[in-house]
Amino acid sequence: MLQFFRQRQRSIKGDTLSGLTVALALVPEAVAFAFVAGVEPIIALYSAFFLCLGAAVLGGRPGMISGATGAMAVVVIGLVEMHGVEYLFPTVILCGLLQIAVGSARLGVLIRIVPHPVMLGFVNGLAIVILLAQFGSFQTVSEAGELIPLSGPPLWIMLGLIGLTMLIIWGLPKLTRAVPSSLAAILTVSLVAAGINAGLGPDYVAEGQWNVVPTVGDMVATGKKDREATKARVTLEAEHEAKTAGRPSTELDPALVQAAVASALTAVEEDPESRSIAGGLPRPFFLEYANLPPVSWETLWIIFPFALTLAGVGLIESLMTLALIDEITETRGQSNRECLGQGAANVICGFFGGMGGCAMIGQSLINVNSGGRGRLSGIVAALALLSFVLILSPWIQMIPMAALVGVMFMVVIGTFEWASLKMFRRMPTADVLVMLLVAGYTVVMHDLASAVVLGVIVSALIFAWQHATHLNADIKINEHGSKIYQLHGPLFFASIASFKELFNPREDPDDVVIDFYYTRVYDQSGLEAINSLAEKYTALGKRLHLTHLSPECRTLLDRAGSLVEVNVSEDPQYHVATDRFTR
Known part of the structure; x- marks a missing residue:
């Protein structure tokens, strides 16, 4: 660059x-x-x-x-x-x-x-x-x-x-x-x-x-003349x-x-100092x-x-x-x-x-x-x-x-980043739009700070939209008859709708396990979605187990009391996504 x-x-x-x-x-x-x-x-x-x-x-x-x-x-x-x-x-x-x-x-x-x-x-x-x-x-x-x-x-x-x-x-x-x-x-x-x-x-x-x-x-003198003329008017x-x-x-x-x-x-x-700094x-x-x-x-x-x-x-x-x-x-x-x-x-x-x-x-x-x-x-x-x-x-x-x-x-x-002109066909459309939005806002409004803030906000919204549907689950039945949902993808405010669509509490067996080994809960919206799901299973007299939760998520969920049961004996290790990536 x-x-x-x-x-x-x-x-x-x-x-x-x-x-x-x-x-x-x-x-x-x-x-x-x-x-x-x-x-x-x-x-x-x-x-x-x-x-x-x-x-x-x-x-x-x-x-x-x-x-x-x-x-x-x-x-x-x-x-x-x-x-x-x-x-x-x-x-x-x-x-x-x-x-x-x-x-x-x-x-x-x-x-x-x-x-x-x-x-x-x-x-x-x-x-x-x-x-x-x-x-x-x-x-x-x-x-x-x-x-x-x-x-x-x-x-x-x-x-x-x-x-x-x-x-x-x-x-x-x-x-x-x-x-x-x-x-x-x-x-x-x-x-x-x-x-x-x-x-x-x-x-x-x-x-x-x-x-x-x-x-x-x-x-300097031109600026003073323009200002004085404006002031006179x-x-x-x-x-x-x-x-x-x-x-x-x-x-x-x-x-x-x-x-x-x-x-x-x-x-x-006529002012001798009109051109002076x-x-x-x-x-x-x-x-x-x-x-x-x-x-x-x-x-x-x-x-x-x-x-x-x-x-x-x-x-x-x-x-x-x-x-x-x-x-x-x-x-x-x-x-x-x-x-x-x-x-x-x-x-x-x-x-x-x-x-x-x-x-x-x-x-x-x-x-x-x-x-x-x-x-x-x-x-x-x-x-x-x-x-x-x-x-x-x-x-x-x-x-x-x-x-x-x-x-x-x-x-x-x-x-000017001339190479960016050649990158249009290779960059994702969303990234091109963000780049043009920030550049255009900067030129039109002459406000660099607001342009950056706007670009970050739009990029965050695009990220949230793109990842809202990336949540899915591998489903299987273990030897004890428990139904296991192994989640893949982030659980946050934009993906809770996809999260709720994965489950069918009425048709599921009495024992259900949600495995968070390949996912992570990122915000309060995700926690609330888990609590809401747990209430549905509890109302039907069924047991819901959450395994491989990150420590911070478990701490927050423990505050929910009897609404959520975390079976620690079946969850001997808890992994944080960032820890897995840095090993």
């Missing part, structure tokens, strides 16, 4: 260079998710730093990268819109505490039960989501304050630079592995783009764009509704809207914000649902990424430790005014592809990201988006 990310040995050089590569890719992702969540870009950048550093040091998967993610941003935006950004930080702290509780309860191992079709659907859906997310880099803001696609020379130049980036990433490893191909591609294309932006005049610049080749700084509409309340409906003058949007766009364009050292959130929520049960009642959702989404996405990196690197991460590490990182992140986050699949794959295998890669990425914010922001703002989009396109190619 994912042969693009071939096996590599861990090294300090590889971890350091791959960490630098990842740090460059973290910047635009963090900024983009900040606009999704409705917070300032610096908040997302701080989040990426704390999450990346905390998870790298404390987490259970060396080489995995964490930061601010879209899945968390989608949850955060509702909280920020309803209650304000001040409620965000205690929510993130509570989210971290819940994740620590999950790790302490050792529930992280549950990720191991995710079926392979779910993993295939998750990976393929993720690749498509990453691909679609890159098309946002092909947009700019028009004079009317609306996002419009690039066109003309800027579009063709950007496509050419994306192709150059992908060519370098593909071809450089064939010549040398001294430098990660992704890092070399970013640096090379950045130099080419700088020359193009300096050499071509403003006639080639797209509407609403500062450079012929859009840069990270352009992306919403403000005018709210004022208009307030003024016309109780009067005959009148339409808002489009000229006023256009003037307000133009004013907002001009303010962004610079910031100071992070400080505790209670020193930065004045209108903090009170420490009360009412506040807890508000933030707990959001914190619970953030914790669940973050852990599922992180543990799925862990399983993916495990498969790529052919190593084994520690899922429970990862829960603890993600939780601790979110607590620190919330304390210092971050928006929270989890493992980032795209950046983790970039790290692995660039040679990052140890914790040092994540530490270097975090420290480099902080240095970008504090010192090197003017240089980072000049990196062309074409280079970063090209890197992500190669991640898409390496992430």
Whole structure:
């Protein structure tokens, strides 16, 4: 799986260079998710730093990268819109505490039960989501304050630079592995783009764009222009509704809207800091914000649902990424430790005014592809990201988006499980349907966590349906005239109907034996079916013997008292199915 990310040995050089590569890719992702969540870009950048550093040091998967993610941003935006950004930080702290509780309860191992079709659907859906997310880099803001696609020379130049980036990433490893191909591609294309932006005049610049080749700084400014234009429209509409309340409906003058949007766009364009990602050292959130929520049960009642959702989404996405990196690197991460590490990182992140986050699949794959295998890669990425914010922001703002989009396109190619397309005819139909369901839900809803949960539920239901009719019995009469039913197959909630159809209490002899040597009772529904059958035989004055029950089943059945008789003298040994399989 994912042969693009071939096996590599861990090294300090590889971890350091791959960490630098990842740090460059973290910047635009963090900024983009900040606009999704409705917070300032610096908040997302701080989040990426704390999450990346905390998870790298404390987490259970060396080489995995964490930061601010879209899945968390989608949850955060509702909280920020309803209650304000001040409620965000205690929510993130509570989210971290819940994740620590999950790790302490050792529930992280549950990720191991995710079926392979779910993993295939998750990976393929993720690749498509990453691909679609890159098309946002092909947009700019028009004079009317609306996002419009690039066109003309800027579009063709950007496509050419994306192709150059992908060519370098593909071809450089064939010549040398001294430098990660992704890092070399970013640096090379950045130099080419700088020359193009300096050499071509403003006639080639797209509407609403500062450079012929859009840069990270352009992306930051585009996001700010889009947000300010939207805010201007919403403000005018709210004022208009307030003024016309109780009067005959009148339409808002489009000229006023256009003037307000133009004013907002001009303010962004004239602001020297509109393209900057610079910031100071992070400080505790209670020193930065004045209108903090009170420490009360009412506040807890508000933030707990959001914190619970953030914790669940973050852990599922992180543990799925862990399983993916495990498969790529052919190593084994520690899922429970990862829960603890993600939780601790979110607590620190919330304390210092971050928006929270989890493992980032795209950046983790970039790290692995660039040679990052140890914790040092994540530490270097975090420290480099902080240095970008504090010192090197003017240089980072000049990196062309074409280079970063090209890197992500190669991640898409390496992430998608192409072999799954050839497996359709060989895979069971149910597995194909599960894979397509998970992939489709991921693409349509952009919710990786819910897609995995849905896939596991559907897989479990399919398993239950398929095994519901697998229960049967070999029937014989022994030398004492007793009728023996030797069961084969699992006895659980879905198979109790088949279980009951096997027996005919009225026509059976007075002595009946059910042999559980080749089966096992899995749940309370199975036990209740046995009790119900025993009552029927008892009501007819007949004896029912249960032999070769597993010890836990016998313990539960003993509580039924006289309803069920277990003849221990005829059942000298009791075997558990798992014990038989491991001998």
